[in-house]
Amino acid sequence: MNRLRLSTGGLIDRSRPLSFTFDGRKMQGFAGDTLASALLANGQRLVGRSFKYHRPRGILTAGAAEPNALVTIGRDGRTEPNTRATVQELYDGLVARSQNRWPSLDFDIGAVNGMLSPFLGAGFYYKTFMWPADFWEKVYEPVIRKAAGLGRATREADPDGYEKCWAHCDLLIIGAGPAGLAAALTAGRAGLRVILADEGALPGGSLLSETATIGDRPAPQLAADIAAELHSLPNVRVLVRTTVFGWYDGNVFGAVERVQKHVAELRAGAPVERLWRIAATQAILATGSEERPIVFGGNDIPGVMTAGAMRTYLNRHAVAPGKSVAVFTTNDSGYRLAADLEAAGVGVAAIIDSRREGSPVGGGSARVIKGGLVRDAKGGKALAGVTIAVDGSNETLDVDALAMSGGFSPVIHLACHRGGRPIWSDAHGAFLAPQDTEGLTLAGSAAGVGSLSACLADGAGHAARLAGLLGRAAQPAVFGPVAGEGTGDAGKPLWSVPGIRGKAFVDFQNDVGLKDLKLAVREGYGHVELAKRYTTNGMATDQGKLSNINAIGLLAEARGVSPAEVGTTTFRPFYTPVSFGALTGASHGKHFQPVRKSPLHDWAAKHGATFVETGLWYRSAWFPRAGEKTWRESVDREVRNVRLNAGLCDVSMLGKIEIHGRDAAEFLNRVYANAFLKLPLGRARYGLMLREDGMIYDDGTTSRLGEGHFFMTTTTAYAAGVMNHLEFCAQALWPDLDVRLASVTDQWAQMAIAGPKARTILQAIVDEDISGEAFPFLAAREVSLFGGALRGRLFRISFSGELAYEIAVPAGFGESVADALMEAGEAHGICAYGIEALGVLRIEKGHVTHNEINGTVVPADLGFGKMVSPTKADFIGKAMVHREGLTAPDRLRLVGVKPLDPAATFRTGAHILAKGTEATLENDQGYVSSSAFSPHVGSTIGLALVRNGPERHGEEIVVWNGLMGETTPAVLCDPVFVDPANEKLHA
Amino acid sequence: MPEIQIPAFRVASRAALGSKTALRSAGISIAALPEGHVIHVLGEAGGPDLAPLLREVTGGRPHAVRTAGPAQWFLVGDEALSAAGVAAILAALPPGAAGVDQSHGRVRIRIEGPMVERVLAKGTAADLAPAAFPVGHSTTTLTGHIAAHLTRVAEDAFELMVLRTFAESLWDDLATMSGEYVLQAADRA
């Protein structure tokens, strides 16, 4: 392997080597490595190129905040750009590619931008691409778009599965570091339902990189022991590889679990990612703190990383950072790293401590430069040395690795997701969480607590207190004395170093430097929100996790105020990026939305139906037969056959509602515009339902099956809406009425049998006499079928204008009954017909649907004015239906329309113009609401809503379609094209 | 008199989930239940709890009476009833209760196994822990995109009752939700 990999120590499994490639180069790591630690162990420091200047970049952190080490993982549909190498676990066969470089990472043409940097500073885009105005769309934007972005998304479909799920708990603990583990153990032992979530592969957080001992146990051992106990508790669920990304209303937390992003072979049936919605009574935010980079020249050169990251790679992954290391620190934590490096046999050139006072212990034998500042780091693709300013003079150290620690920022993002603003603390030199976070408690270093022992105690203490709140007695878990821990002293923030020569970066990912922020202040953009947008600081995919605090500090310095006065930008979900796959879950492909299948679906399929999606339903549109070349041939045949013989159509998807109760009739009287109180038993009535504004809402028939028992049908489209509406009327408007509603849409298979032979055919299966006398138009009764084998409901209603019935039978029997009717009807020429033919038949008869009932029409517009009861005390829409404007004579009203030349056609949506007038808005007379070819008339016919329509029958007009460029001379006519005397209907 | 001969029709009911094969594994099993009977009982709003009286109607069979929101219940059984059988139940309902036959409008699916709470949590936001959702408890909730009536019939077994026309879609969703346990078991076999 490599000289950088230590021969002992760490949490890697040296018996499980893993192969992977980076930019095609084959490399090896071990189980327990991240991609970043494996790259470092292989001596690969250069990992990517920066966004704007294409600077060589390496690995800056060991966690979720990584701004530099972004790579593309995977192939084909599994390609995942901008993956942070610092959190990606290594697996066998992993394929990683660097980004934002061409032709190669080592030799990148885009690096020329670095030389142009004087011209590419803050506000560059705003200043440069302003003119000429035309150039933005044609030249600038395409060029910028090509250069922008880091990784490239694949255009191939993602073959993997994702899912969403819910979880409920008494206590959610976010972060399984010292505070989180102590809290989980305390709450778990007390019997609370606990969920402990951590973004890492192992519970432990900073314990996994720690060399201190707790009660004589090494820190990683303590983490493993606590995890083992938690796993043994049935009331505790530990979610690893799970990032809690947002805090939402009702104390619901969003989290994403990377179920299989770390494996070579996917487990069949299991998702790769799972989106959790966790409803928690209480939550503890134990997300720790983020170490700050320091702003000095060349602070982005590969080989410079945060001290905590270097410590993680050294202690957890057994990777030496280099041969000679310098540590630049503003606080005590750098000393802990120096001691660990020395213990591992790595040379420490110096600890450069920005503080003059104090004498921290535990730094080992390394030279300490008090009051020293790293002014500039040198090197290109790898660090070659650092220049240190101390007491006015400079000193150069030849080192190949530099650790920096600018203090710590508590990770408080989630605590601010519901609108709270962070609060600056001079004592901590950091922003702390807002005060009022009801339901969410901060613990450990996320709350500004310093040392390891204090964090353990803080987590346990908070959990015990919350358990008490939730009615459980709990003892804070204790773990014994901690030996060898740091002081947790935060030090004083160091926002910048004087005398910098090279480029000093604040936002590494967006290439925002110290100079850019200073420029923003000079040009009047010093407000934190303005500076963010002017410089793009904090606007990259890392959302400024490392950079925002330094930017705020620098803005404060430049403006001569406290960071408290500068304030922060707004923290919003998601904490780290969440894949679209996880947000989509299983809702794609055939799971995008449910499919509703009629009980007669298979019957229609075996008759060769062509199905069409209408809402969630699959409806049979037409039934093509051998020799029919176009859909029109099939539909025309079906229409002719219904008028000549008979047809059977599946109408099961009509909404069906049972209405029971003493006041059911009164209730219907109030929800329909027409009268229902005196509907006789065994009769159906067409009903018009209005909205409160007077417009028609829906129509359908309602039958009285008993004194307090009605059966309502609604249109297919409004079935769910009408049910909700009726429930609103029953529950919210008139709860004093005894009315009970049940949706029975799914209980019944319903068939329309229409045509002159309908009665003959139907009589073959109905036991009772259904002659015209015994079963007249609008009769509605329960009937016996097949000699008593089955009972159904028979309605004599017609949508086609023919002699017609609708018969409903329990859904499971639907296919059997349809088969029987087709068999009985064979000798009489019955055919199956679909909703296209149904549409033609109803247009021929002048019956309206939601094409006409489109939210703009009142009953009078459709010729239903007389149906609106003038005598009822109240009904929905009564107060508004007669208001001014809705009764005007020149409203658009229903009329028929047909072309003068039978060979000519027009389309639905076309407008009506008076003959010889121009197509202007002022001249618009209305529009065609429905149209079809009518085999009965022998031409296209239409229903239209036209000004003064009913008074204009016989007037020649023009049907104008501006979209299609069609103009059709036509004539307005009676909307009833078939059997205006209703002789067929009443046959 | 009918003008044509009545053919000897075989009137048979077609099961909504007849094309679906039960899924069985150590972690989770899913099976369509017989299309027996479901009577939807509508009490008067604010009226008395009819459940005790309804249990008499169903002869005390376990889980035969299920709450379905305020003043509403389902009477459920595996036995398919004739029209006369349904009429007999409707006639036996307590005074003031209306009954609606939903035997064909609802389809029942049994889902059981040690992973049942985990699988259902992929669909519903209802808290399924036994303390919050004990055996015998019922509620209507969204399972993914589809509303279904959910009853816990044993410690690790639930019944989902769904509108017939949604049954196939719900089945397909449940199969996907169970995939990690079902397919995993098949891999091992």
Added chain:
Amino acid sequence: MASLIPCPHCGRRPKEEFTIRGAALERPGPDAGQAAWMDYVYLRDNPRGAYREYWHHTSGCRRWLVVSRNTATHDVTGAEDAAAGKGGKA
């Protein structure tokens, strides 16, 4: 993302199970006059703070509720059956 509504009949459920109708207004009497009806049908307050709305537990118990919530903080302060507040029976 996921507001939970405390349905008085079903317990806490996510908003996806509900249909929101809007302000819980009193329906005027049939003879209340055009002005009252125009207000009821078309005019809505848009308060910052407490608001009472009709929510329907469409995918649950199918009861209409009056949900009290705060438009500024998103806190849901209560939910009662719509019939209960009208002297009716829930």
